[in-house]
Amino acid sequence: MKLKRYSGNPIMTPLPHHRWESHTVFNAAVVQHNGVFHMLYRAQGEDRISRLGYAVSRDGLEWSRLDRPVFAPEADFETYGVEDPRITEMDGTFYMCYTGYSAQGTRSALACSQNLIAWQRLGVVLPDEDNKDHVLFPQRIGGRYCMFHRRPPDIWLAYSDDLLHWTDHQVIMRPRPGLWDSVRIGAAGPPVRIDAGWLVIYHGYDQAHVYCLGVALLDLKDPARVLSRPEPPILVPEMPWEVWGDVPRVIFSCANLVVGDELWVYYGGGDRVMAMASAPLADLLAFLR
Ligand code: BMA
Numbered sequence: 001m002k003l004k005r006y007s008g009n010p011i012m013t014p015l016p017h018h019r020w021e022s023h024t025v026f027n028a029a030v031v032q033h034n035g036v037f038h039m040l041y042r043a044q045g046e047d048r049i050s051r052l053g054y055a056v057s058r059d060g061l062e063w064s065r066l067d068r069p070v071f072a073p074e075a076d077f078e079t080y081g082v083e084d085p086r087i088t089e090m091d092g093t094f095y096m097c098y099t100g101y102s103a104q105g106t107r108s109a110l111a112c113s114q115n116l117i118a119w120q121r122l123g124v125v126l127p128d129e130d131n132k133d134h135v136l137f138p139q140r141i142g143g144r145y146c147m148f149h150r151r152p153p154d155i156w157l158a159y160s161d162d163l164l165h166w167t168d169h170q171v172i173m174r175p176r177p178g179l180w181d182s183v184r185i186g187a188a189g190p191p192v193r194i195d196a197g198w199l200v201i202y203h204g205y206d207q208a209h210v211y212c213l214g215v216a217l218l219d220l221k222d223p224a225r226v227l228s229r230p231e232p233p234i235l236v237p238e239m240p241w242e243v244w245g246d247v248p249r250v251i252f253s254c255a256n257l258v259v260g261d262e263l264w265v266y267y268g269g270g271d272r273v274m275a276m277a278s279a280p281l282a283d284l285l286a287f288l289r
Contacts, residue, residue, distance in 0.1 A: 026268025133186030245270015
């Protein structure tokens, strides 16, 4: 089972005449709301500082962008950039998990918005540690908020009553020796609730530093229970813009959403362009079984 690349890839490339996004556009969050697709994408210009741009689309494939970033470094923990947004909608609010990068290191931070354009910072949610790849589940579990995060090299799970203070930290998936995900792993977009469990897309890399995507299925009531994690990856760098980018041989995703009866996975290719690949949910489920 492999994801099928959209034939029009890449769906977004840097814009030379926009200074803030002239170098890279990658690792985007995508949500569907009121029948429209919204994207927040990571962009770098000449200064190599990551900012987040906004784009909108009717079909999720052709995008119209705003001229200016909607989210740029302001806080002391993000002076080098705001990176890798992952958006989860809950109770009518959009929550964005993002990485704040500065001389302090990488911090897992949270912001919220009602309209996806004006964002309010809620701050660092895992203070005093190098962390990233955090993403909120779209529903409370056992009455509490639930989030993945990444303490290298593993994917962790944590719970919270208020989204700001996180407890009950536990490792749920580790790298697997000898496989494509043998060195480090991290969650992609928000987990997707299906009847069989939580469908999770994640990235991993090996000694050769090749970033690929894999899939797993977690228990609905206790997502620390991994029900299935097939050995093969579901997307491997192959296209020229995945193999030769700003960083070579990278497929990195922050968004996976159900569109009709398919899962659409948005991903950055080579840390330089945005692309999309998809699979019928039924095929993913058969693969997980
Ligand atoms: C990770 C993150 C991602 C990036 C990936 C591959 O550590 O910084 O933003 O896509 O490396 O370079």
